[in-house]
Amino acid sequence: xxxxxxxxxxxxxxxxxxxxxxxxxxxxxxxxxxxxxxxxxxxxxxxxxxxxxxxxxxxxxxxxxxxxxxxxxxxxxxxxxxxxxxxxxxxxxxxxxxxxxxxxxxxxxxxxxxxxxxxxxxxxxxxxxxxxxxxxxxxxxxxxxxxxxxxxxxxxxxxxxxxxxxxxxxxxxxxxxxxxxxxxxxxxxxxxxxxxxxxxxxxxxxxxxxxxxxxxxxxxxxxxxxxxxxxxxxxxxxxxxxxxxxxxxxxxxxxxxxxxxxxxxxxxxxxxxxxxxxxxxxxxxxxxxxxxxxxxxxxxxxxxxxxxxxxxxxxxxxxxxxxxxxxx
Amino acid sequence: xxxxxxxxxxxxxxxxxxxxxxxxxxxxxxxxxxxxxxxxxxxxxxxxxxxxxxxxxxxxxxxxxxxxxxxxxxxxxxxxxxxxxxxxxxxxxxxxxxxxxxxxxxxxxxxxxxxxxxxxxxxxxxxxxxxxxxxxxxxxxxxxxxxxxxxxxxxxxxxxxxxxxxxxxxxxxxxxxxxxxxxxxxxxxxxxxxxxxxxxxxxxxxxxxxxxxxxxxxxxxxxxxxxxxxxxxxxxxxxxxxxxxxxxxxxxxxxxxxxxxxxxxxxxxxxxxxxxxxxxxxxxxxxxxxxxxxxxxxxxxxxxxxxxxxxxxxxxxxxxxxxxxxxxxxxxxxxxxxxxxxxxxxxxxxxxxxxxxxxxxxxxxxxxxxxxxxxxxxxxxxxxxxxxxxxxxxxxxxxxxxxxxxxxxxxxxxxxxxxxxxxxxxxxxxxxxxxxxxxxxxxxxx
Amino acid sequence: xxxxxxxxxxxxxxxxxxxxxxxxxxxxxxxxxxxxxxxxxxxxxxxxxxxxxxxxxxxxxxxxxxxxxxxxxxxxxxxxxxxxxxxxxxxxxxxxxxxxxxxxxxxxxxxxxxxxxxxxxxxxxxxxxxxxxxxxxxxxxxxxxxxxxxxxxxxxxxxxxxxxxxxxxxxxxxxxxxxxxxxxxxxxxxx
Numbered sequence: 001x002x003x004x005x006x007x008x009x010x011x012x013x014x015x016x017x018x019x020x021x022x023x024x025x026x027x028x029x030x031x032x033x034x035x036x037x038x039x040x041x042x043x044x045x046x047x048x049x050x051x052x053x054x055x056x057x058x059x060x061x062x063x064x065x066x067x068x069x070x071x072x073x074x075x076x077x078x079x080x081x082x083x084x085x086x087x088x089x090x091x092x093x094x095x096x097x098x099x100x101x102x103x104x105x106x107x108x109x110x111x112x113x114x115x116x117x118x119x120x121x122x123x124x125x126x127x128x129x130x131x132x133x134x135x136x137x138x139x140x141x142x143x144x145x146x147x148x149x150x151x152x153x154x155x156x157x158x159x160x161x162x163x164x165x166x167x168x169x170x171x172x173x174x175x176x177x178x179x180x181x182x183x184x185x186x187x188x189x190x191x192x193x194x195x196x197x198x199x200x201x202x203x204x205x206x207x208x209x210x211x212x213x214x215x216x217x218x219x220x221x222x223x224x225x226x227x228x229x230x231x232x233x234x235x236x237x238x239x240x241x242x243x244x245x246x247x248x249x250x251x252x253x254x255x256x257x258x259x260x261x262x263x264x265x266x267x268x269x270x271x272x273x274x275x276x277x278x279x280x281x282x283x284x285x286x287x288x289x290x291x292x293x294x295x296x297x298x299x300x301x302x303x304x305x306x307x308x309x310x311x312x313x314x315x316x317x318x319x320x321x322x323x324x325x326x327x328x
Numbered sequence: 329x330x331x332x333x334x335x336x337x338x339x340x341x342x343x344x345x346x347x348x349x350x351x352x353x354x355x356x357x358x359x360x361x362x363x364x365x366x367x368x369x370x371x372x373x374x375x376x377x378x379x380x381x382x383x384x385x386x387x388x389x390x391x392x393x394x395x396x397x398x399x400x401x402x403x404x405x406x407x408x409x410x411x412x413x414x415x416x417x418x419x420x421x422x423x424x425x426x427x428x429x430x431x432x433x434x435x436x437x438x439x440x441x442x443x444x445x446x447x448x449x450x451x452x453x454x455x456x457x458x459x460x461x462x463x464x465x466x467x468x469x470x471x472x473x474x475x476x477x478x479x480x481x482x483x484x485x486x487x488x489x490x491x492x493x494x495x496x497x498x499x500x501x502x503x504x505x506x507x508x509x510x511x512x513x514x515x516x517x518x519x520x521x522x523x524x525x526x527x528x529x530x531x532x533x534x535x536x537x538x539x540x541x542x543x544x545x546x547x548x549x550x551x552x553x554x555x556x557x558x559x560x561x562x563x564x565x566x567x568x569x570x571x572x573x574x575x576x577x578x579x580x581x582x583x584x585x586x587x588x589x590x591x592x593x594x595x596x597x598x599x600x601x602x603x604x605x606x607x608x609x610x611x612x613x614x615x616x617x618x619x620x621x622x623x624x625x626x627x628x629x630x631x632x633x634x635x636x637x638x639x640x641x642x643x644x645x646x647x648x649x650x651x652x653x654x655x656x657x658x659x660x661x662x663x664x665x666x667x668x669x670x671x672x673x674x675x676x677x678x679x680x681x682x683x684x685x686x687x688x689x690x691x692x693x694x695x696x697x698x699x700x701x702x703x704x705x706x707x708x709x710x711x712x713x714x715x716x717x718x719x720x721x722x723x724x725x726x727x728x729x730x731x732x733x734x735x736x737x738x739x740x741x742x743x744x745x746x747x748x749x750x751x752x753x754x755x756x757x758x759x760x761x762x763x764x765x766x767x768x769x770x771x772x773x774x
Numbered sequence: 775x776x777x778x779x780x781x782x783x784x785x786x787x788x789x790x791x792x793x794x795x796x797x798x799x800x801x802x803x804x805x806x807x808x809x810x811x812x813x814x815x816x817x818x819x820x821x822x823x824x825x826x827x828x829x830x831x832x833x834x835x836x837x838x839x840x841x842x843x844x845x846x847x848x849x850x851x852x853x854x855x856x857x858x859x860x861x862x863x864x865x866x867x868x869x870x871x872x873x874x875x876x877x878x879x880x881x882x883x884x885x886x887x888x889x890x891x892x893x894x895x896x897x898x899x900x901x902x903x904x905x906x907x908x909x910x911x912x913x914x915x916x917x918x919x920x921x922x923x924x925x926x927x928x929x930x931x932x933x934x935x936x937x938x939x940x941x942x943x944x945x946x947x948x949x950x951x952x953x954x955x956x957x958x959x960x961x962x963x964x965x
Contacts, residue, residue, distance in 0.1 A: 105650070109535070132534030
């Protein structure tokens with residue numbers, strides 16, 4: 001792996017390698033010294049051309065726990081907002097000594113383009129591009145799901161995929177890079193995925209995706225899924241007629257107290273509620289659901305650091321061809 | 329034309345209809361075709377061995393962006409018409425979306441004058457339909473028609489004339505001077521922020537989709553408007569199978585509509601967008617394979633009348649950037665005929681007479697150009713006609729290298745592709761502007 | 775070079791040496807370095823328990839992964855780290871014996887010492903290896919050695935253990951053993 005751009009091009013074994021590595025990274029946070037020397041002397045640049053404090057600090061924590069130097073670069077007050085091109089910006093960052101560029105960008109495909117442009121030789125990590133993909137979010141979701149699955153089976157998560165899990169993703173699928181990355185990754189790992197949203201917020205041609213599609217959240221919940229992932233819905237969407245009103249959205253698509261009760265009675269006792277954050281309480285998720293012990297939002301945040309450590313480690317360590325198992 | 333210009337004898341060229349003949353060019357006209365051509369040549373006549381090459385009437389493009397005035401770093405009338413000559417064109421129509429917009433007699437006369445001075449081919453400015461292409465108020469169409477540029481083609485290309493009342497008025501108004509409206513069919517609200525063809529792929533790539541219906545709905549409305557007011561409508565760059573069907577239906581009903589397809593829509597598909605390489609970003613967007621096939625069939629059966637290059641040069645900085653902010657458009661003058669050969673001739677859909685019709689005769693007829701697009705109905709070339717001719721070698725294959733192109737810009741989507749054929753010689757009013765696969769000299773300003 | 779019986783005898787001897795140098799089994803923690811160091815540590819622990827019934831092998835054995843501490847991370851292919859598993863008592867105040875199969879350049883042991891110091895603070899750290907093949911690149915020596923095998927750098931030492939290389943592991947070797955190959959015949963860098 002040279003770059004992490006999309007989960008659509010991650011094989012099952014690539015994905016499992018990241019998740020298994022992330023398990024070891026997670027173990028470090030339980031230690032006295034919560035730091036590894038693996039990326040000592042390497043420089044990771046967080047290039048955030050769109051606001052996202054959560055993702056940025058998660059990557060920052062991940063890089064720092066691996067002893068990398070971190071440079072944060074955001075569009076506000078930077079040369080990008082004065083009209084400097086992406087090409088000039090990344091070449092400048094590489095001249096400063098970047099080994100990896102973690103990029104959040106408002107434009108779909110920006111990370112893929114950066115990786116194939118020939119402008120730079122650094123590793124590129126897609127930290128979310130437009131409405132395209134957000135691969136590390138999907139990886140941390142898969143990591144969280146896998147831990148719950150292995151707890152159910154009473155075994156270590158290593159090497160395990162998500163076979164047998166049913167995940168329902170609810171909300172603004174159309175504009176969600178999190179939904180896209182999750183559909184490709186979770187199905188690659190053997191999970192069954194159902195998308196639940198109003199027809200206006202379903203992507204065109206979604207029938208061709210490797211998942212099930214329903215316009216009824218109640219029907220989806222009745223199947224007793226192992227996890228329900230609530231996507232953030234922007235209230236502004238109603239201005240573009242995606243739905244008539246916030247109240248109608250909540251009535252039909254929100255995880256309300258009533259639906260929480262259905263979920264708790266229908267799904268398994270260890271079924272979880274996921275949210276990529278930040279949550280809109282009262283819109284897509286009720287306060288009771290947000291504060292439910294089943295809600296893994298904070299666990300997801302913790303896991304995000306481990307997964308991002310794994311990604312940075314795997315991208316930045318080693319580029320030489322196959323070397324054998326060491327037996328020193 | 330001065331009397332000192334030597335005459336040219338093209339020997340053994342294949343005519344559009346497949347027959348072989350010698351052609352003598354003397355002064356500004358085709359002096360002889362056939363057996364007496366060689367007899368009438370003299371000592372000074374330049375002889376061009378053309379066995380195996382196709383002699384076409386000079387190509388006519390109804391859809392060229394020459395970028396001058398305003399974006400001279402991407403193209404100028406001079407560089408754009410040089411590229412046109414290298415592509416076999418003896419007439420181009422310069423679209424109105426310059427800066428300032430060609431919406432006054434002054435601007436169209438300036439462009440026309442620049443074309444005259446350049447001397448590589450005819451340059452006919454296209455007038456804007458609405459002031460500033462803003463879609464709100466009719467531009468002074470009559471003044472542009474009566475100017476030295478004698479504008480007959482009006483288009484807001486790049487923008488759609490969305491307001492149905494304005495479109496109706498424009499269609500009616502240009503009847504006064506036998507003009508026509510060339511519509512860029514794109515419903516703006518259905519395509520707000522659109523980046524590529526809407527389909528499964530756009531959903532996967534997370535790029536805002538450009539639904540086919542946004543083009544088709546405007547075409548359907550416009551053909552009905554054209555029928556209602558009895559005017560001439562020309563549809564620019566048709567890109568979907570549905571559009572072809574609507575135009576076929578309209579023609580069957582006798583509606584006076586003509587339509588254009590671009591070379592790139594005859595060959596390239598949306599799959600190329602997977603690369604997120606902005607060189608493939610174009611308006612209308614690259615569509616699906618089935619659309620490509622429908623366009624080819626539409627050209628073969630006469631539903632689509634013309635091939636327009638939509639040559640849209642862009643500077644490197646407007647293409648070396650994120651897909652979502654990159655400029656839309658591709659260069660096309662120098663690759664048009666090779667792409668057409670590849671997509672239509674080599675596939676058996678069209679013969680060279682058909683190519684001459686869609687790339688020369690039909691566009692000249694639509695634009696009411698009296699000296700261009702001269703070909704006999706049987707596909708032969710006749711003595712006495714103005715010598716606007718393109719000699720083309722269809723037998724070689726070349727790898728496209730935009731760095732070698734004559735246009736000022738490098739945004740060719742065919743970089744690295746193998747395409748057949750090459751223009752070898754071009755006569756513009758009897759004057760050789762291209763000789764032996766290279767630019768020669770422009771025709772003297774009259 | 776070493777048969778299954780040789781290996782077993784060497785481990786028995788090392789077990790006795792460990793007990794002798796530590797004056798008994800108190801505070802002993804055996805940490806194997808993946809992959810083959812860990813089964814060796816388990817075998818040693820079983821032998822210690824055989825000699826000293828008061829020694830609890832389960833509670834005194836663990837695995838120490840050193841991947842993230844290696845000094846060749848940039849050059850070699852990214853390796854998925856193996857789990858580090860410590861006995862419940864931890865390593866603070868313990869007498870830790872690091873166990874590995876082959877001691878060569880000493881770089882793995884250097885990494886292991888760094889990894890260990892991030893985990894806790896043992897009183898003493900010792901090193902036990904099945905084979906010492908020489909060619910040290912760092913000032914590191916083993917306290918307990920099964921067999922000194924003089925080799926050339928062009929050679930490769932292969933250790934086979936049934937736990938890893940047996941029919942249930944990845945290889946097909948049904949028996950323990952140690953062999954030396956010419957590196958030219960065996961592409962890949964296994965030190």
